[in-house]
Each structure stands twice: as C-alpha cells, then as structure tokens.
Amino acid sequence: MAGHGARGRSGGRPTLEEVAARAGVGRGTVSRVINGSPRVSDATRAAVEAAVAELGYVPNTAARALAANRTDAIALVVPEPETRFFAEPYFSDMLKGVGAELSETEMQLLLIFAGSDRERQRLAQYLAAHRVDGVLLVSVHADDPLPDMLSQLEIPAVISGPRSAGETLTSVDSDNYGGARSAVEHLLARGRRRIAHITGRMDVYGARRRVDGYRDALLDEGLGVDELLIEQGDFTEEGGRRAMSRLLEHAPDVDAVFAASDVTAAGARQVLREAGRRIPDDVALVGYDDSAIARHMDPPLTSVRQPIEEMGRAMIDLLLADIADRRPSASRDLERRHAVLPTELVVRTSS
Template sequence: MSGAQPTLDDVAREASVSRSTASRAINGGERVSPEAQAAVDDAVARLGYSPNRAARSLVTRRTDSIALVVPEPDTLVLTDPFLTGVIRGVSDGLVGADLQLVLLLNRVDEGPGRLARYLASGHVDGAIVASHHRRDQLESALARAQLPAVFVGRPFGDATHHYVDVDNVAGARLATQRLIDSGRRRIGTITGPLDMPAGIDRLQGWRDTLREHGLRDDAVVECDFTASGGAAAASRLLDAHPDLDGIFAASDLMAEGVLRTLHSRGARVPDDVALVGFDDLGIAQHTSPRLTTVHNPVIRTTMAATAALLALLAGAPVPTTPQIFTPTLIEGESA
C-alpha cells in the first residue's frame, strides 16, 4: 500500500466483493450475506481501513454525533456544579461509543428557537436535553423532527418524550421536613426559575409539606439558581418576612448566597435562621457552617439518560416510563 490510507476499493478487492457490497457491510450489513460480511470485516482488520465519516453519512444518513443541549448562557454552564455534573455524566456515559458530542448552549443576545432549528436540521443523530425552560420550544421541535431525545428532568407537556429525573418533590419535602423537625415554624423558600420543572416541583414539595403541618406557605421568592441571585433573593425574602426562622433554598448555589446575606445581617445559622439547600455537588462541604442539603445524583441520572439515548439510536426497546432517582438528605450544620 506504500503507506497510503487504504480505500473502500482496496477493501472490496481484498474481500473479493463488489464495492457496493463492501460499503453496505461496513455501514450496517443490510442485504449482505454472512460470508461476505465476514470477508469484509477481515479485510478491514488486515488493511487497517477507517471509513470516511462524510461518505459514510451519505450511506447511513447518520452523523455519528449527538447533542447535549443546555439552553443556558455559557457563563452559567461554567459556574453551576449541576451543569458541569451533567456534562461529566454524558461524557462518562459515552465511554466506548464511537460518537462525537456536540455541546449546544444559548447565546445571551438571541431569542428562543435557534437550538430547536439546529436540532431539526439533521446535524445530529439524537439529543440529551438538560436545564430546559418552557420558552425554549425544544419539546415541540424534537417531536416534529422525530429526533431521538432524552430529557434530564421531566418535560413540560409532551408525555411521549423519554426522560430521567430526580424526585424533586420528594427532595423538597425532605428539606422542609428537616426544618420542621428542628423546631422551625416560619419557613420560607427561594425557588429556582418557575419556568423550569425543577423549580416548579421543588416549590410544590415545600408547599405540600408546610400545608400538611398547618404552617403558612406565603414566604416565597423566585430566583435563578445562582449564588448572587440567592443573596439578593434572601434580602427580599427577609425584608418581606422578618419573622422567618427557616429557609429552604432550591439549590446549594443559592443557599451559599443566602448564607452571605444572613451573615451580613448578623443572623446566626442555624440559631436564628436554619437553612437547607439542594444538590450536594461540592458547595455544601465548603460553606460555614457546613450546609445541610439534599443529594441530587446528577451524574448517575445523566448517565442513565445517555444510556437510554444510545439504546434509542441502536433501535433497542426503551421503556416509556421515566427513570426517577430517589434523593437523600445530607446532614450538615446549617439546620
């Protein structure tokens, strides 16, 4: 071969089959006899042939790439441990799979719809969607495009989409019950964005638990899952409800901001105000006092979403019922 890269014609000649048979054998084996398939496989191994991806995609109509869709600005992706956990989970889940991962983020200067149009244009074979908002238009776009997709977090309205999630309602109930068990009776919450399923579900768990105990559920401020947002939200919450003796923050990043606000006001944690967060992705171990939080198994969850997408792409059966992971309470010193 004089050092030249072997071609499809070389493989066909080595296997004593036609070029079209060699191509079909390399790209899935449709209408290829077992004998011809074995001959082509042997020729590929002997020659060290590597298919040209561009040419292969014309035959298979596949791009050999999947998208991880995170409709958030890049500044948030780089600072939020949940989102970095999602990226790690997908990367771990793709070990051994010959697929390219394309990361799709929102740009600050653009409106909704670009990501949906990209996914519908045939650039990828499938998608994993995380941190989605109602405004993103992703669910309807994926359904129209019939693109295999798995959501990390429940979709809003389309029951046909596959998804995996942590039980956010149960996790919020754990956090709120921990505050009640510590003797707190005036408990507020700082929610995540209420155009996201996680924000909605964690608010519901907090509210249901308070109502079951006959406690007021009017101390609510919406936030954006950031530390700076949590600090500002805590100020608004405490200004409106100065009698609070407990706060459930719907993420540890926001809880970190809440701690800063409480310390700046001279409030002792947990003596004056107890605090519970949500996620347990590293922040809780480094706060003072150490944060009581709810463990969110984001890497396991995202690996499960990746496995489900790989099964869909392989044509394997995937249950339509969602995979729901159980959260656990992680004791710290803040409650």
C-alpha cells in the first residue's frame, strides 16, 4: 500500500536525519516542514517534501512524544460495567462519530476500560502519567470521582452526558428536554390526554431533563401534571415492567406511555399486552433512543432519536479545541463550552 520505496537501512524506517541529508538541509528544517511551521522558504519546503515522499518517511511517535512532552493520543474512557450502555447502539454510534472526526487528525484513540477497581487504579496512573492529551468521558455516574480528578490534573476532558446543569467539564449532550417534549406533544396531537411517563434513573441528569420536558409539554397544553402518571424506572426492561404494572394499578385510565428508553418501553409493552391493552388502540407507546429494538418491536415503536454520531464528532471537536487552547498555558479562563444537539422523533405505529 504505502509507497515506502525505501525501507532504507536494512529494514529501519527513515529518520528525520536521513530525510534532511536527502533534501540537503538540516534536521531542524525538516522538523519545521513536518510540523507545518511557516518559517521555511517555499523552495526548501518543496525539497523536503520531495525527500519525505521518496523515502516514505513517517515520524516516530515515541520520539516525538518524548521530546515534545505530548502524546497525540486521547483516551475514551468506558465505564464497562454499564452493560446497558455498551450493548445499545449508543456506544457504537458514538464511536463512529469519534472515529470519523479523529481520522481528520493525527491523533490516535485509546480505549480505556474503567470498570473494575483495578482498572480504575490503572486509569488513575495513566492519567497521572499524562499518557494522553485529553479524555473523552461517557456515561458517567453522578458520584463518579473521575471528572473531578481530571479537572484537578488539568487534563482536558469532555463528558458526553453532563452530570448536572452546572457541569464543570466541557460537555456534549442531546436535547433531552426537547426530545421528551416532542414525544409528549406528539401524543397530545394524537388526542391522548392521560399520558404517563416512565422515567430513567433519576441520578442521571438526562433522565431528569426528560421529566422536565414531559411536564412542560403537558403544562403548556393547559393540562395539569398528574403525579400518579409518573413512575420511576431505571432504563431497564425489568424496570419498565414494574413501572407499567404500578401505572395500571394507580392510573388504569392511562391512554399513552412515554418511556425513557426503548428497552423500558419493551418492558411496558409486555405488561400492557398481558393486561389485554392493545397498542396503540388502547395505549400509545413512545420510547427513547430509537434503537434496533424499536424497529423490531411489534408494533414498531415510535421513539426519540438522538444524534449520537454527531455527538461523538462534537466531543472530539471540543476536546481538540480544549487541548489546543491549553497549550499556550495560562489561558485557562476560556469559557467552558456545552454543546446540546437536537433530537428527532421517529414516528412508527405504536402511537
């Protein structure tokens, strides 16, 4: 593939020095060209670039990292035990966005698992040793010490779901509030009036925002919020089943359910079926995530799609910006950025 015409000196990759010799210039000049410094004459630059091409020169990352004290690598920290998170397309999609955006740069992506205590231990060492230039954090719990640790070490980091409205780290999120609103507004438009909500885990900020959206949609319609119609779930199928059972008990006249995740909706669906309620005739159902399950459910589930791949891209963008900003040290006072990306309601036959 790559035209490494010269695997040179008996197998060794060409070095800066060899390129310099070949181009008839000094080592420093080649370095400048490689790193895109403007202080090189056009003629020299051309000569160096030719030599680089001829020799198939590729910079040695290790040497560069050692000399420049940077790594050109960023870490994606994965809290592995969260199987829910892992199995959903969420992870894959985000990775896709991250990968796409990253491929525009010279940065490499390290995957670090921080599930077990030992793994977290290792991660701490990793970070302490500044083995990455920045960190991507996904699916972090409210009480996780990791984010604070990162701020303290002054390692640029971007978190995918902010932990609260006052998130200190740079963050990327989808519009949970708006997504929930659109789901409920859709149900209202369909004439439903007794719309229930099965929440996600309330220690997740996004889940709370969805509740807010649910409430406000009802209030803006002039309907009150019946607390009996709000049941707590935990994003899981089992949680959805339990919540739906309680719902049927406390509010048997429910005519629509907005669940905080597709999996939760699947659990709710099962209980509804067993109770003889038809979907959508008796009870309309809307989920969240627009996962494979939504498409394959019977009936296919209306769901709120999050632009996850775009979120991945945004995370990289923000992180790279943070890393760049950080370099001319002491410009720490840049305003923290928080990106919020729009969601989209995918209407299917369950509503």
